[in-house]
Amino acid sequence: MVELLLILVSTIFVNNFVLARFLGICPFLGVSKKVETALGMGMAVTFVMTIAAVVTWFIQYFILVPFGIEYLQTIAFILVIASLVQLVEMVIQKTSPALYQSLGIFLPLITTNCAVLGLAVLNIQKELNFLESIVFAVGAALGFTLAMVLFAGLRERLDLCPVPKCFQGTAIALVTAGLLSLAFMGFAGLVKG
Amino acid sequence: MLEAVLSIGGIGLLAALALGGAAKKFAVAVDPRELEILDVLSGANCGACGYPGCSAYAKAVANGEASPALCTPGGQGTIDKIAAIMGVAAEQAVPQVAVVVCQGDNRKAKSKYQYLGIQDCNAAQKLAGGPKTCPGGCLGLGTCVRACPFGAIEITADGLAVISRDKCTGCQKCVAVCPRQVIKMSPRVATVHVLCNSHDKGAEVRKYCEVGCIACQICKKSAPDAYQIEGLLAQVVYEHHDQAAVAVAKCPTKCIRDFSQGYPEGSRFVAGAASSGQHAA
Numbered sequence: 370m371v372e373l374l375l376i377l378v379s380t381i382f383v384n385n386f387v388l389a390r391f392l393g394i395c396p397f398l399g400v401s402k403k404v405e406t407a408l409g410m411g412m413a414v415t416f417v418m419t420i421a422a423v424v425t426w427f428i429q430y431f432i433l434v435p436f437g438i439e440y441l442q443t444i445a446f447i448l449v450i451a452s453l454v455q456l457v458e459m460v461i462q463k464t465s466p467a468l469y470q471s472l473g474i475f476l477p478l479i480t481t482n483c484a485v486l487g488l489a490v491l492n493i494q495k496e497l498n499f500l501e502s503i504v505f506a507v508g509a510a511l512g513f514t515l516a517m518v519l520f521a522g523l524r525e526r527l528d529l530c531p532v533p534k535c536f537q538g539t540a541i542a543l544v545t546a547g548l549l550s551l552a553f554m555g556f557a558g559l560v561k562g
Numbered sequence: 563m564l565e566a567v568l569s570i571g572g573i574g575l576l577a578a579l580a581l582g583g584a585a586k587k588f589a590v591a592v593d594p595r596e597l598e599i600l601d602v603l604s605g606a607n608c609g610a611c612g613y614p615g616c617s618a619y620a621k622a623v624a625n626g627e628a629s630p631a632l633c634t635p636g637g638q639g640t641i642d643k644i645a646a647i648m649g650v651a652a653e654q655a656v657p658q659v660a661v662v663v664c665q666g667d668n669r670k671a672k673s674k675y676q677y678l679g680i681q682d683c684n685a686a687q688k689l690a691g692g693p694k695t696c697p698g699g700c701l702g703l704g705t706c707v708r709a710c711p712f713g714a715i716e717i718t719a720d721g722l723a724v725i726s727r728d729k730c731t732g733c734q735k736c737v738a739v740c741p742r743q744v745i746k747m748s749p750r751v752a753t754v755h756v757l758c759n760s761h762d763k764g765a766e767v768r769k770y771c772e773v774g775c776i777a778c779q780i781c782k783k784s785a786p787d788a789y790q791i792e793g794l795l796a797q798v799v800y801e802h803h804d805q806a807a808v809a810v811a812k813c814p815t816k817c818i819r820d821f822s823q824g825y826p827e828g829s830r831f832v833a834g835a836a837s838s839g840q841h842a843a
Binding site: 432437 | 565566569570573574577578580581584585588589590
């Protein structure tokens with residue numbers, strides 16, 4: 370039980386997927402202009418990451434390993450993730466057209482997003498068992514959402530500040546992201562590994 | 563080998579079945595008119611209608627938010643087709659073309675300095691206001707050429723931008739990127755233009771350009787309704803463009819040009835189909 374809690378804390382704060390591992394920067398910068406879209410994207414990623422973790426775990430230990438075809442890991446994982454993202458896209462388009470419009474191109478970009486594939490591969494690398502990998506996935510997604518929402522809040526305020534012309538737009542956003550990443554380094558050492 | 567093929571194939575098949583089922587369950591109804599309109603549009607995604615791309619415009623028209631007449635690059639033909647799909651009467655759009663109102667290429671106009679930087683007009687403009695002495699003249703570095711989705715602009719050998727009246731569809735992308743605002747929109751039927759963009763006094767203009775407007779008012783005197791002098795610069799009043807041709811020969815600096823008689827010196831474009839108002843939809 371404590372193990373799972375430690376995994377949760379570790380993935381959300383200490384080894385945050387975006388701010389410490391630098392995975393998933395594309396949607397991080399692309400969808401974080403408003404807090405609502407950031408939250409929506411975070412929820413979509415949470416759904417994809419959790420299901421992806423479950424399905425890929427099964428595929429790895431029940432199909433790839435027994436038949437000795439671990440080298441197909443990347444292809445098989447991407448296949449699963451791509452289908453999941455398509456599913457999420459369809460569901461969002463039907464249930465919340467407004468969110469679908471505001472996420473735009475970034476929704477299918479979750480597919481090629483290294484955060485999701487990174488999560489699946491890390492699960493296997495760390496040799497986590499089924500329950501641990503689910504918790505890892507949930508933690509990673511929550512960490513991703515947290516980073517995005519924090520960043521979106523910062524960016525909304527930045528819009529109202531007098532930023533020098535050469536820094537306006539993406540430039541100041543990247544500087545802010547770096548500072549946020551530095552801030553999260555304060556959690557380093559909280560949990561071992 | 564077999565296991566590899568079977569397992570990846572199996573996963574793919576399962577995913578396909580699941581997605582197929584989901585597609586049926588989560589189907590979103592798309593207005594068929596939207597697809598028909600998208601078919602009719604040119605697909606250039608130029609944004610002249612004010613919408614981000616042709617699919618966004620098609621959607622807006624199908625919803626009834628946008629008028630069918632906003633696709634000026636598509637021409638009257640496209641507007642008529644869209645109106646037919648929507649079942650409304652077609653509006654008559656006034657076709658417009660862009661004109662570079664400058665004839666001051668490197669041989670005719672002086673430069674402040676020799677520019678060796680990035681060959682982009684916006685970049686050059688940041689450097690002490692651009693290499694050309696004239697504050698309003700064309701820099702000829704080709705930013706507009708790159709912005710034009712229809713390939714209608716060329717830079718002559720002497721560094722002047724010229725726009726082909728046949729190929730221009732009036733999307734206004736070039737107008738937006740030009741740092742000198744030397745590209746102006748005009749009705750397609752108007753072929754006579756004053757090709758100068760400098761509001762400086764005549765004596766000043768003569769110092770830096772052989773073909774600049776000196777606001778001598780001779781054009782206005784010969785065709786009072788067709789010309790107006792504003793801020794020491796003559797301009798054609800396009801409502802009376804048909805009366806403007808008489809001043810072309812009278813202008814002392816030869817800055818007024820009738821495009822139906824030919825394009826500025828150095829241009830490869832040929833006048834002729836220019837004023838017929840027809841172009842590929």
